Amino acid sequence: MSQKYFEKLGLKIIAVTLGFSLIPLFALGATIYYQFNSTFQNKMIESLRNLAQNRKSSLELFIDERISQLNTIAQTHSFEKLADEQFLTKVFNAMQSRSKSFIDLGIIDSDGNHLAYVGPYHDKLMSVNYAHEDWFHAVQSTGAYVSDVFLGFRKAPHFIIAVTTVQNNRVWILRATINSAIIDEIVAGAQIGKRGDAFIVNRGNILQTAPRFSGKLLTHPSSPDFSSSRGLIVETVSFQGNETLYAAVPIVNPNWVLVVSEDPQEEMALLFRAHYIEAVILAFGVFLVIIGTVLTTRVMTRRLKEVEKEKSKSEDLIIQSSKMAALGKMAAGIAHEINNPLQIIGDQAGWMKDLLDSEDMKQTENFEEFEQCIKKIERQVNRSREITHRLLRFGRRMETTQELVDINQILMETLTFLENEAHFRDIQIQTNYDDNLPKVSTDPNQLQQVFLNIIDNAIDAVGQSGQIRVETFTDKQNHKQIMVKISDNGPGISRELISKIFDPFFTTKRPDEGTGLGLSISYGIMEKLGGHIAVESEEGKGTTFIISVPQGSSSM
Amino acid sequence: MDRFKVIVIDDEVDFVDTMVKRLKDKGLESYGAMNGPEGLELVESKDPDVVVLDVKMPKMSGIEVLREIKKKKPLTEVIMLTGHGSVEAGIQGLQLGAYNYVMKPVPFNELLNLIVQAYDRKLIEQERDV
Numbered sequence: 001m002s003q004k005y006f007e008k009l010g011l012k013i014i015a016v017t018l019g020f021s022l023i024p025l026f027a028l029g030a031t032i033y034y035q036f037n038s039t040f041q042n043k044m045i046e047s048l049r050n051l052a053q054n055r056k057s058s059l060e061l062f063i064d065e066r067i068s069q070l071n072t073i074a075q076t077h078s079f080e081k082l083a084d085e086q087f088l089t090k091v092f093n094a095m096q097s098r099s100k101s102f103i104d105l106g107i108i109d110s111d112g113n114h115l116a117y118v119g120p121y122h123d124k125l126m127s128v129n130y131a132h133e134d135w136f137h138a139v140q141s142t143g144a145y146v147s148d149v150f151l152g153f154r155k156a157p158h159f160i161i162a163v164t165t166v167q168n169n170r171v172w173i174l175r176a177t178i179n180s181a182i183i184d185e186i187v188a189g190a191q192i193g194k195r196g197d198a199f200i201v202n203r204g205n206i207l208q209t210a211p212r213f214s215g216k217l218l219t220h221p222s223s224p225d226f227s228s229s230r231g232l233i234v235e236t237v238s239f240q241g242n243e244t245l246y247a248a249v250p251i252v253n254p255n256w257v258l259v260v261s262e263d264p265q266e267e268m269a270l271l272f273r274a275h276y277i278e279a280v281i282l283a284f285g286v287f288l289v290i291i292g293t294v295l296t297t298r299v300m301t302r303r304l305k306e307v308e309k310e311k312s313k314s315e316d317l318i319i320q321s322s323k324m325a326a327l328g329k330m331a332a333g334i335a336h337e338i339n340n341p342l343q344i345i346g347d348q349a350g351w352m353k354d355l356l357d358s359e360d361m362k363q364t365e366n367f368e369e370f371e372q373c374i375k376k377i378e379r380q381v382n383r384s385r386e387i388t389h390r391l392l393r394f395g396r397r398m399e400t401t402q403e404l405v406d407i408n409q410i411l412m413e414t415l416t417f418l419e420n421e422a423h424f425r426d427i428q429i430q431t432n433y434d435d436n437l438p439k440v441s442t443d444p445n446q447l448q449q450v451f452l453n454i455i456d457n458a459i460d461a462v463g464q465s466g467q468i469r470v471e472t473f474t475d476k477q478n479h480k481q482i483m484v485k486i487s488d489n490g491p492g493i494s495r496e497l498i499s500k501i502f503d504p505f506f507t508t509k510r511p512d513e514g515t516g517l518g519l520s521i522s523y524g525i526m527e528k529l530g531g532h533i534a535v536e537s538e539e540g541k542g543t544t545f546i547i548s549v550p551q552g553s554s555s556m
Numbered sequence: 557m558d559r560f561k562v563i564v565i566d567d568e569v570d571f572v573d574t575m576v577k578r579l580k581d582k583g584l585e586s587y588g589a590m591n592g593p594e595g596l597e598l599v600e601s602k603d604p605d606v607v608v609l610d611v612k613m614p615k616m617s618g619i620e621v622l623r624e625i626k627k628k629k630p631l632t633e634v635i636m637l638t639g640h641g642s643v644e645a646g647i648q649g650l651q652l653g654a655y656n657y658v659m660k661p662v663p664f665n666e667l668l669n670l671i672v673q674a675y676d677r678k679l680i681e682q683e684r685d686v
Binding site for chain 1: 568570571574575577578581639659660661662663664665
């Protein structure tokens with residue numbers, strides 16, 4: 001698996017993970033955005049609606065109260081009393097003390113003449129006759145009348161409230177002028193924010209109050225025409241390049257329409273802040289997700305690479321092991337094939353030897369030569385026989401036994417085989433056996449073969465006058481593992497060669513001294529028993545073989 | 557040494573020829589066969605004391621030949637020879653009644669000793685039967 005493969009894999013994982021994490025994240029973000037927007041819009045409209053409704057109620061309340069006030073006065077005092085200006089003045093003062101909105105008060109008879117008047121324009125108005133005024137007729141038919149705002153004689157904006165009373169078959173009108181400043185104040189309460197506006201228009205779309213931006217009193221407002229609204233409406237209008245939110249609600253008496261406007265942008269400032277926070281969090285979240293994904297993927301691909309490496313290592317081991325097995329089979333095959341010709345060669349040589357024993361052959365000129373040749377042939381056939389037999393042992397699956405053995409015992413026995421050889425070469429063999437070594441369930445013959453081979457190698461390595469040390473102990477970490485350590489102070493094994501010593505046919509000995517199969521067979525035996533052989537060596541210092549035998553080993 | 561009869565059965569012609577020659581030289585009456593069926597015919601007709609039998613042969617394996625010999629001439633001693641040292645075949649042979657089992661290449665004198673020992677055993681067995 002190349003570097004490129006892992007890079008590509010990493011990118012794929014990152015892409016998929018990012019996709020799966022970011023898409024929901026963005027979907028969520030978008031949903032929140034739109035939800036916020038629509039909720040906010042609704043709330044905004046709702047609050048505007050409430051505001052308009054609220055102001056409308058205030059206005060209507062104000063006017064109703066004035067009307068009732070007048071009605072109360074008209075009903076509770078007699079015409080004669082009220083027609084008396086002095087009395088009327090008292091009444092007026094009483095009224096004024098309660099609310100400053102009354103400018104004047106007058107009594108008008110059914111012909112339209114002022115009978116009594118209290119107020120600032122006494123001289124001007126006393127002589128006026130209202131018989132031809134619209135309001136005069138209106139008030140007589142409806143009983144209570146509220147006029148539009150007008151400037152009239154007085155140049156200040158005001159409007160009139162008049163009530164008709166019928167008393168003892170007499171019809172008379174009580175009329176008062178109201179300062180529309182109060183109305184303006186009530187309306188002003190609906191002018192919200194920096195760009196919000198509110199005003200009242202009559203059914204002819206003439207402003208009854210002075211708006212902040214939308215025009216001048218008693219002119220048409222610079223806004224859409226809401227004067228014919230029937231019920232409360234709220235709408236967004238694109239007017240003069242800007243989007244403005246309008247609420248218009250009709251007022252019953254008088255026949256006006258309250259219009260409230262606001263700049264949605266202004267109100268939305270809060271929403272924008274919320275969106276901004278949301279965007280920041282989203283961005284941060286995205287950042288975290290990306291970082292997290294990339295880092296995690298990196299770690300994962302690194303692990304994958306490691307696992308891959310481990311896997312190919314074990315694959316290599318398996319391949320190695322099967323190579324060994326194939327080699328073994330091949331070796332056995334070859335050995336088998338060779339054994340037959342070897343037999344025949346040996347027999348021919350033997351036969352020739354027998355023939356040479358006859359008298360007349362002994363006379364032959366080259367008799368001794370023949371004898372020597374035959375001897376050599378036989379020697380070489382024997383040698384070949386050794387080789388093929390060893391090859392066969394290497395190749396075939398040996399039948400093994402399994403019994404409970406004492407490793408120390410096996411070692412002691414093995415040493416007795418080699419005692420003489422060692423003594424002859426003046427080699428000291430020291431032993432240090434662990435007395436508490438547990439017994440092992442394994443194949444004693446094969447173990448002995450291994451020990452024999454390794455100690456024999458040690459003897460050969462030391463050559464003359466040296467030391468060999470044989471120790472047994474249990475592994476410190478795993479008390480079930482028995483360790484046998486065989487060390488010598490021979491010439492040691494160089495770093496280049498040490499990895500090859502377990503290879504079959506590898507040997508540093510002369511051809512007639514060894515075949516190079518001993519260690520590889522021993523290695524194979526230990527692996528099969530569930531143990532292991534390890535070697536440590538330093539050139540000039542010596543070699544140590546460490547054989548580990550597991551406690552409950554099986555031998556196949 | 558008594559002059560007793562030996563038959564050698566092996567698919568290697570050089571081996572059979574040399575073997576028969578040398579056994580004759582040692583004073584034994586010996587014959588050779590190249591395969592199982594021929595060998596069995598010889599056993600039938602010559603009634604040998606010892607048979608030297610190769611385990612791996614084409615057409616009829618050594619084990620089969622051994623079985624047949626033991627069926628027809630149970631007192632004949634058989635020495636099994638093999639080139640690949642398969643222990644299973646060896647044990648099987650011994651179980652079926654072979655006298656011994658030897659791996660090639662075997663030196664002539666060793667084989668001769670075995671043949672003589674086999675003959676001696678046959679004599680003993682014969683005594684017992686009688």
